[in-house]
Amino acid sequence: MPRSxxxxxxxxxIILGLATRPLSKYAGDAFYTVLLYWVVLFVAPRARPAVAALIALAASWAIEFAQLLDLPRVLAPVLGSTFNPPDLFWYAVGAAGVLAFDLTLRSRSGRKSPAAP
Structure with a gap:
């Protein structure tokens, strides 16, 4: 997929994540992982979609678990400040959703996904 x-x-x-935040905190959490997925693919465009989704999910979970540590307050706006176990589920929803979306796009474009044999 082209970087553009x-x-x-x-x-x-980003727009969807910000727009849904007032309606549902958890939708924003899912979109956070979706954004990380696109960042992974932007940095490594040849990455397999499933690998990109796992990296995005792992990063989201790592950030969530980091909230259990005593981090400097300056990091709170980026990393959050309160560990919330349901967030872990919604990060997985975001990863699964964006993976399904990307694989659907790739199959419709006629190009095989790098994950396909």
Whole structure:
């Protein structure tokens, strides 16, 4: 997938994440992982979609678990400040959703996913 398209998807993800935040905290959590997925693909465009989804999920979980540590307050706006176990589920929902979306796009474009045999 071209980086320009990945950048567009990342921008749309940011808009959707911010737009849904007042309606549902957990939708924003899911979109956070979706954004990380697009960042992984932007940095490594040849990464397999499933690998990109796992990296995004692992990063989301790592950030959530980091909230259990005594981190400097300056990091709180980026990393959050309160560990919330349901967030872990919603990060997985985001990873699964963006993976399904990306695989669908790839199959419709006629190109096989790098994850396909």
């Amino acid at each position: 398209r990945i950048a567009i998807f990342a921008a749309v993800t």
